[in-house]
Each structure stands twice: as C-alpha cells, then as structure tokens.
Amino acid sequence: MGKTDTRNETARLSRPPKKTLPASRPARGPASAKTETPYHHGALREALLQAAERVLERDGLAGLTLRAVAREAGVSHAAPTHHFGDLTGLVSELAAIGFRQFNAAMASACDAVTSPLERALARPKAYVAYAQAHPGMYGLMFRTERLDYSRPSLHEAAESSFAGLANAIGAMRQEPISGNTLTIEQGAAIARAWSMVHGFTMLLLDGRLEDILERLPDGTTAEQLLEAILKSTVAGKPPST
Amino acid sequence: MGKTDTRNETARLSRPPKKTLPASRPARGPASAKTETPYHHGALREALLQAAERVLERDGLAGLTLRAVAREAGVSHAAPTHHFGDLTGLVSELAAIGFRQFNAAMASACDAVTSPLERALARPKAYVAYAQAHPGMYGLMFRTERLDYSRPSLHEAAESSFAGLANAIGAMRQEPISGNTLTIEQGAAIARAWSMVHGFTMLLLDGRLEDILERLPDGTTAEQLLEAILKSTVAGKPPST
DNA sequence: ATCTCATCTTTACGATGTAAAGATAAGGAG
DNA sequence: CTCCTTATCTTTACATCGTAAAGATGAGAT
Numbered sequence: 396m397g398k399t400d401t402r403n404e405t406a407r408l409s410r411p412p413k414k415t416l417p418a419s420r421p422a423r424g425p426a427s428a429k430t431e432t433p434y435h436h437g438a439l440r441e442a443l444l445q446a447a448e449r450v451l452e453r454d455g456l457a458g459l460t461l462r463a464v465a466r467e468a469g470v471s472h473a474a475p476t477h478h479f480g481d482l483t484g485l486v487s488e489l490a491a492i493g494f495r496q497f498n499a500a501m502a503s504a505c506d507a508v509t510s511p512l513e514r515a516l517a518r519p520k521a522y523v524a525y526a527q528a529h530p531g532m533y534g535l536m537f538r539t540e541r542l543d544y545s546r547p548s549l550h551e552a553a554e555s556s557f558a559g560l561a562n563a564i565g566a567m568r569q570e571p572i573s574g575n576t577l578t579i580e581q582g583a584a585i586a587r588a589w590s591m592v593h594g595f596t597m598l599l600l601d602g603r604l605e606d607i608l609e610r611l612p613d614g615t616t617a618e619q620l621l622e623a624i625l626k627s628t629v630a631g632k633p634p635s636t
Numbered sequence: 637m638g639k640t641d642t643r644n645e646t647a648r649l650s651r652p653p654k655k656t657l658p659a660s661r662p663a664r665g666p667a668s669a670k671t672e673t674p675y676h677h678g679a680l681r682e683a684l685l686q687a688a689e690r691v692l693e694r695d696g697l698a699g700l701t702l703r704a705v706a707r708e709a710g711v712s713h714a715a716p717t718h719h720f721g722d723l724t725g726l727v728s729e730l731a732a733i734g735f736r737q738f739n740a741a742m743a744s745a746c747d748a749v750t751s752p753l754e755r756a757l758a759r760p761k762a763y764v765a766y767a768q769a770h771p772g773m774y775g776l777m778f779r780t781e782r783l784d785y786s787r788p789s790l791h792e793a794a795e796s797s798f799a800g801l802a803n804a805i806g807a808m809r810q811e812p813i814s815g816n817t818l819t820i821e822q823g824a825a826i827a828r829a830w831s832m833v834h835g836f837t838m839l840l841l842d843g844r845l846e847d848i849l850e851r852l853p854d855g856t857t858a859e860q861l862l863e864a865i866l867k868s869t870v871a872g873k874p875p876s877t
Numbered sequence: 878a879t880c881t882c883a884t885c886t887t888t889a890c891g892a893t894g895t896a897a898a899g900a901t902a903a904g905g906a907g
Numbered sequence: 908c909t910c911c912t913t914a915t916c917t918t919t920a921c922a923t924c925g926t927a928a929a930g931a932t933g934a935g936a937t
Binding site: 455456457537538540541554557575576577578579580582583584585586587589590591592593594595597598601603604606607608610611612615619620623624627628 | 696697698775778779781782795798816817818819820821823824825826827828830831832833834835836838839842844845847848849851852853856860861864865868869
Binding site: 680712715718719 | 883886887888
C-alpha cells in the first residue's frame with residue numbers, strides 16, 4: 396500500500412479532532428463555522444482550485460499533479476477526479492481563472508490612465524507584470540500543452556483576452572476592429588503586438604534575456620528594457636499607413 | 637506495491653538459457669574504420685538521440701520518455717541512463733542538436749541572399765520555417781523546463797543562436813555589436829526582434845493565431861502575416877536613431 | 878587464458894493518472 | 908421517525924514513468 400498516503404488519510408479519516416497538518420486549511424466557504432472537515436467537504440471544487448494555485452506557485456508546473464493538489468486540500472488523491480474528470484480538466488479550469496485574473500489586471504491598468512501614449516504602454520506593462528507576479532499561472536496558461544480549450548470557461552476567458560488586445564490595437568490605430576474581418580495591416584498590428592509582448596514575457600521568464608540585461612548600463616531592469624522596446628515601436632509606426 | 641512491473645516483464649520474456657539478442661537492430665551505416673561491432677551497439681548514444689528525435693516528432697513532447705526512447709532504439713529501458721544520466725541529460729543533448737540544426741538553417745537562409753532588406757526578412761522567416769518543420773524540436777528547445785543549460789553542448793549551441801541574432805541586428809543597424817556592452821537602444825532592438833519572432837512562433841504553434849488568420853482575406857498564410865509584420869517593423873524604424 | 882571494466886539488462890521502488898468499487902452523509906419519500 | 912436514493916469522497920488496483928542498484932556480457936588489456 397502507499398505508505399505516506401494511507402497513513403495521512405486514515406489518520407484524518409478517523410474523526411479529525413481539530414487540526415490536521417501544517418497544510419493550511421482554506422477555512423472559507425459557505426459551510427459556515429460549524430464543522431472542520433466533514434466527509435462531504437461542501438465546497439471541494441473551489442478548495443481544490445485554490446489548493447492547485449498554491450501548489451502551482453509554490454512547486455511550479457512540474458509539481459502541479461492531481462495527487463499533490465488533493466494532498467494540499469487534505470482529501471484523498473482521487474477526490475479531484477469527481478469534480479474535474481482528469482488532470483486536463485483541473486488544469487484547464489485553473490487556467491481559466493488565470494485568464495480572468497490576467498484580463499482584470501490589464502483592464503484595471505488601462506482604466507487608471509488617460510493619455511493615448513500612456514495607455515499604449517500601460518497594457519503591455521501590465522501584461523508582463525502579471526506574468527512576473529504569477530509565473531506559475533502564466534506558464535500554465537501559455538506553456539502547458541495540457542489545456543482543453545473546448546471547455547467553455549477556458550475558451551471564453553482566453554477569447555476575452557484576445558478581444559481585449561484586438562480592441563486596444565484598434566483604438567490605438569483609431570480604426571475600431573470590425574466584427575469578422577481584418578485587413579492585413581490590422582491583423583499584422585495585432586499579431587505583432589501580441590507576439591512581441593508574449594515573446595518578451597516568455598524569454599524573460601525563461602531567463603533568456605539575462606544575456607542582454609547584463610550588458611546594458613548597470614541597474615537597467617527588465618521593465619525599462621520593455622519600455623524602450625515599446626517606445627521605439629510606437630514611435631516608429633506611421634499613423635496613416 | 638510495484639510488483640506489476642516485475643510480473644509483466646518476467647512473464648513477457650521467459651528467457652531460454654541464451655538468445656539475448658533483440659530483433660530490430662538499426663545497423664548504422666559505415667561510420668569509420670574503427671569499431672563496427674554489429675553485435676553490441678557500438679554507437680548506442682547516437683542511436684538513442686536519433687530515436688529520441690523520431691519519438692519527439694512522432695508523439696510530441698509528452699511522448700518523449702526515457703522508456704519510449706529505449707523502446708524505439710530496441711534496448712532495455714535503463715540503457716539510456718548510462719549514456720545521459722537522466723531524462724534531463726537526454727533531453728538537453730537533443731535540444732543542443734536542435735539548436736545546431738536551427739542555427740544552420742538560419743545561417744544558410746541568410747547566405748542565400750544579398751540585399752539588406754532581403755536579409756532582414758530571410759532570418760526570421762527561416763526561424764519560423766524551422767519551427768513549423770520541427771515543432772517537436774522547437775518545443776523541446778523553448779518550451780520544456782527540463783533543460784540543463786550548464787551542459788557545455790547545450791550552452792554553446794544556445795549561445796551561438798543568440799550571437800547570430802545579435803550580429804544580424806547589429807549589421808542591420810550598421811553599428812556592429814561591441815563585445816560586452818550594449819546601449820539601451822541596441823538592447824531594445826535585439827530583444828524586440830527576438831521577442832517578436834519567438835512570440836509569433838509560439839502563438840502560431842499553439843494555434844492561437846487562428847483567430848486572426850481566419851479573419852484575414854481568404855487564403856492568407858501565416859508566412860504572409862509574418863512578412864506583413866516584419867515589413868511594417870523594418871519600414872518604421874529610422875536608420876539613424 | 879584470465880582479468881577488468883565499460884556497457885547493457887534485470888529487478889526493484891516510489892510516484893503519477895486513472896478506473897472501479899466501497900463507504901458515507903445529505904435529502905427526500907413513506 | 909425510518910428507509911432509500913444519490914452525490915460525494917475514499918480505497919483499492921494497475922499501467923506507466925524515472926531512477927537506483929545489482930547482475931550479466933563481451934571487448935580489450937595483461
């Protein structure tokens with residue numbers, strides 16, 4: 396039998412007295428302040444997603460396993476299956492949460508600013524800032540191959556991210572994006588902006604920009620490098636063509 | 637308990653006294669006049685790397701396991717360990733091969749062209765073309781977290797890739813990159829070019845540019861979109877600043 | 878011819894994803 | 908109230924993986 400697993404779980408099963416383990420208990424949820432850990436959790440789905448985010452940011456993508464999440468939430472290793480089907484399901488739902496956080500961060504960054512130039516910079520800066528603040532989440536959203544975009548929650552959240560980008564580009568070019576068709580110039584502008592900020596973020600998170608950063612004047616940060624990139628891009632683009 | 641493994645394998649090969657020779661033998665071509673041991677794999681290391689590339693492009697990153705590679709090469713599942721230490725070792729050596737192929741592809745694409753504008757386009761187009769032709773390899777090089785850049789072969793191959801990019805940017809700006817220091821403008825130009833082509837490639841391989849491509853005029857290919865991006869970028873950049 | 882050692886195979890173990898069967902509590906029907 | 912149904916959670920089981928360690932094997936040195 397699995398030694399650690401069984402030991403932990405059987406101990407917990409026999410009517411848990413109060414505290415389980417250093418594993419922090421969510422202790423939230425609509426189950427009120429009555430029971431600590433009943434057989435039926437009450438809000439296990441939410442608890443599992445929060446546990447998953449904790450595991451992800453603590454142990455990285457490789458540490459995000461079904462069993463680790465179950466362990467973190469204090470339930471048996473097969474409990475997540477009932478709520479998410481399989482690992483792809485859990486990971487996809489978590490990625491959807493990530494996209495929503497991500498979209499919210501960029502939206503609030505754009506709202507906090509008025510001038511067009513500022514707004515042109517605020518959005519990509521918020522993009523990179525989110526990725527730096529939540530590297531595990533960003534890796535989950537853009538690096539994992541185990542995402543199921545046919546899930547409505549994930550599809551919608553990712554789509555919304557794309558729509559936000561397209562609208563921002565359209566506003567910057569003062570020619571709002573029409574519903575279903577794009578000119579080659581519009582498509583190129585969108586793809587260029589997205590490619591650049593996404594590529595920059597991936598290279599930065601992978602440490603591949605270190606070679607550049609350490610050759611720049613002392614103390615130059617990644618954010619300053621990004622700003623230099625963005626300014627040259629914005630400045631170099633003729634508004635008419 | 638893990639007795640299934642044992643039972644399975646011992647049952648599968650209930651061994652007669654001798655006859656330990658597996659069936660399929662790659663039988664490498666005549667490499668040199670030295671060791672042609674057709675019996676015991678004289679070049680298992682090379683055979684494993686070739687098997688690994690085959691497995692990678694056939695089954696994707698998730699299918700690239702030590703045991704699958706050993707199976708593909710027709711040896712026992714523990715044989716790769718002796719040559720590469722662990723999975724990280726095998727994967728890193730394979731990624732080094734990928735970087736060399738990648739560098740060679742870009743170099744030959746640049747050499748086949750003379751005008752400065754053509755050269756500015758040839759390199760990124762070769763970049764994306766390689767990734768499309770070898771998506772597994774590109775994912776291995778830029779998506780896997782399981783790479784050990786302290787390995788000299790991988791470090792050198794990846795460094796050479798960066799150097800090629802930096803030189804191309806320097807030549808394009810007509811101010812060759814000095815050895816150890818960069819101005820903020822130079823660093824931004826390099827990071828921008830790399831970020832854009834890398835981001836474009838990742839998004840393209842992940843299918844995330846489909847939303848854009850299908851809204852463009854019918855029949856527009858990813859390559860045409862890339863070209864539109866590059867041309868607007870090159871055109872928008874003043875040569876003096 | 879025997880020894881030594883690099884190479885390859887067996888065996889073993891813990892971890893993971895997943896399927897299936899068992900246990901348990903919550904809520905409704907009588 | 909008791910009994911039953913059902914969703915939820917636990918146990919058990921198994922194939923696969925990475926990796927370690929011990930056993931086999933053949934090539935080259937002594």
